[in-house]
Amino acid sequence: MQTAVETAKVWIDGEWRESDAEGVFEPVNPSTGEKLGREFPVSRWSDCDRALTAAVDAAYQLEQTPAERIAGFLETYATELEAHAEAIVVAAYEETALPVSPRLKDVELPRTTNQLRQAAAAARHGAWRRVTIDRERNIRSCHAPIGPVVVFGPNNFPFAFNGVSGGDFAAAIAAGNPVIAKAHPLHAFTSQLMAEAATRALKGSGLPAATVQMIYKVNHETGERLVSDERIGAVGFTGSKAAGLKLKHAADEAGKPIYLEMSSLNPVVFLPAGLKENAEKWARELADSCTAGSGQFCTRPNLAFLIAGDATERFLRELAAAFDGREPHPLLSSSTREQLHESIEALKSAGAAVVTGGRNLPGNGHRYASTLLRVAGKTFLSAPHELQREAFGNEVMAVVAADDQELLDALGRLEGNLTGCVYSAASGADDAAYARLAPLLRRRVGRLLNDKMPTGVAVSPAMNHGGPYPATGHPGFTAVGIPASIARFTVLHCYDNVREERLPAFVRDV
Template sequence: MDVAKVLIAGDWRKANSDSTFQAENPATRQQLPTPFPISNWKDCDDALAAASHAAQDLRKIEPERIAAFLEAYANNIESSAAQLIEAAHEETALPISPRLKDVELPRTVNQLRQAAAAAREESWKHAALDLKLNIRSCFAPIGPVVVLGPNNFPFAFNGVSGGDFAAAIAVGNPVIAKAHPLHPNTTRLLAEEALKALATAGLPMATVQMIYQLSNEDGLRLMSDPRVGAIAFTGSRPVGLRLKEAAESAGTPVYLEMSSINPVIFLPGALAERGDQLAQELADSCLAGSGQFCTSPNLILLPQSDATETLLQKVATIFKDRPSQPLLSSGGREHLSQGVTALRDAGAQLVTGGDIADGPGYRYANTLLRTTAQHFLSSNKALQREVFGNATLAVTATDPAQLLEVIQSLEGNLTGSIYSSNSGTDDVVYDQLAPALRQHVGRLLNDKMPTGVAVSPAMNHGGPYPSTSHPGFTAVGIPTSLTRFAALQCYDNVRQSRLPNVLKDKIENPATWRLIDGTWVQG
């Protein structure tokens, strides 16, 4: 079978490549037929050159055309939904329904459309005008953005269609996407739709480029190339940290979403009030997507009590009874297995699961582990290991003081949840714990599981290091996620006719919010 082509400078072209890889259907363990190229540096160099030109051209283009592209692309994805869903299901084994068809694909086109609306509205530019001094500033495109998507969202976080992509494009940057090697064909199909949409909207054809895979060496070289404006990555911490070092050595902003164990804390009053319901909620959240979510609860903190034992028993029963689902890959199961072993080696006790599971594909038994807060504190680093998949660790504490100590020992996380009673009996403890948890998480939840990340302007899908590389930014939530891919540009005493439209005294766009002499004004 022919080697798949890469998308560079508007053309599907033969890759500069010495080797190939093939994806697999993880549900059947069957290798899929198409060979995909591992590109040489020449492909990166060509893509960077084309992206640099596209970046220049995009700066002259009206936001309306960028919005039109994003909308055309969303429409194309919907038109090709059947084929895309089939490809993604084949490469990831993620369920078609409820997931790829009725959750992830709609979310993806929704993100693209929200990004289009943000591009059109222009409020994300945070135009600030000091009319007296004639100093004006706004956010503007940062330059070509390299997006590296994760394994777990073939659409919604894909480098060529996901949230980072949508945000980078909405700002007016070209994107060079690197496909995740677990779903290259899905990525190829998406890129085809993107290319058609570029033609429809009349954007530079190198606005969207896509390669499949690189050697580690070329990958790091790409991170540190001075033509790159910014980098977005979602994936594992070890890989993220290597990319970070390479990017930062060149002074390039790099936004990484790396790891999170998402502590969920149950207070005594909540357990007394609705323990059964909470067990169900917790189990559903832990097993959603086989636990292969950035926000999957990996760490559950509870008081030592009969109610906790009842809850853990119920969770264990659900874990045992619910068939485990195929994981994304053999490697993913291997990592999960190693992670569970590492937690057990660090002293966590197995409640249920703890081994590979029967059934087609790569399955691992739904796994619940437990330990005491005292032990967690003594093996603190080892027990904070992110175990990506359907496994979670429950930690029981003798009293709120010990719970607080556990919270204070946590690394940075994307989320942290506290369940408390509706009657107010947990309020004193909540007030002790929440301020500490607040400092360790990007999103603090009450009475809600962290899985399911709404695309809202108020969302923060970010958090303190090492959950991400910068606590001031979010990867989800439009338009706030756009700022990552923007540079602040100031105009001092610049003549009216030479200003970008958004900074002129009078603006044509009635939707744009601007900060004029300290007051927010629309239109």
């Protein structure tokens, strides 16, 4: 006999309301495969429509709101999250199986509140406006809020990229835009708890009630309608390439800016002189980067480039041993595991050989054996597109080039990535090779690293969590790093001969 479960409410126009739902979904615990006993609505268009109308009003009100109030809200929200950290972390652990420590409690949540506070400081400081004043001609320009922003959060970060609390959210709010968050269904209850913290923070903040709104899930058609609605300003999306490209198409056709973070293989090149001395050490570093969080990071390396030789064989043996010797964490969902397996099968069909892994692990949790694939440089060059299919999870493919030139040719066929990295000898013995390949790699990645794994994205003003298509939708913007990430949610405004008293304070002469 089942207990009747109440369907969660959506947060629209300042109220937690019953959704006009076309269905419900029930989240599952990835460690056990069992339902968590909660039910969330799949919103019909009418929920979106109501949220959009409220957001337009909120956007106008926010334009008249002092930045100090926006900053105050972001800071109060961070404090509310900390005050309810325990419940939020428990919910996220149940929904994602990501480790509580080190991760949810002591890394991701502090990172999230830190982002909110950095966004508050940026809102207060106002540098994101890039004010330019031409006094002689009385022309003034500045960046301004773009209007209601719809944020689609991903499955892999329940806090730091969540539509209602993450980097896109913080950046959009800092610029004075209302946010309509589309929570990720894989951490719906976590999102609800965070949105409740935002609800408390909004009270008494002096911001419009519809500054933040949240729904849980929509079907594809409704999602595409949402991102192309004339009432929105822009969209922030983090997720799969398949879903991202559908939304991009819809937004592009409507002329709406959409910022997407979609897929990345994060190539790491291990140069031969350094590899001789460091094969085992570097293999363990790579294994750490590939298996942390079961590789469910946008910056997890999916591609390792090496030149054939003894050191490469030692490296690959050590890497396979490290994979085999570690118990992988469960993946976020059964479909995450299915997609990982499908990708690995596709890579095998395209010519990659399995060194280790390539199979589900037994038990109730959605665990998958950490997988090392191997392919010759020549094979990679014969099917570069097929062999650059992202495998989201604990997998890496070693591309073993016959020589320097084949390595260069292979790097020249790389598609756009968030990151690219080169490990090389401290002695300088790899420097000539570095000089040849760095320009190729530089052009294909947003962040170029030396001697350091790409996982771990510091929230630094100098960070670029962006890159060429199809890693993102536009190579000029970053999703992490304040204030740069705010630029995505702004428009350029110019005032030409506008009377002094009618100018916004921040473009006046004083």
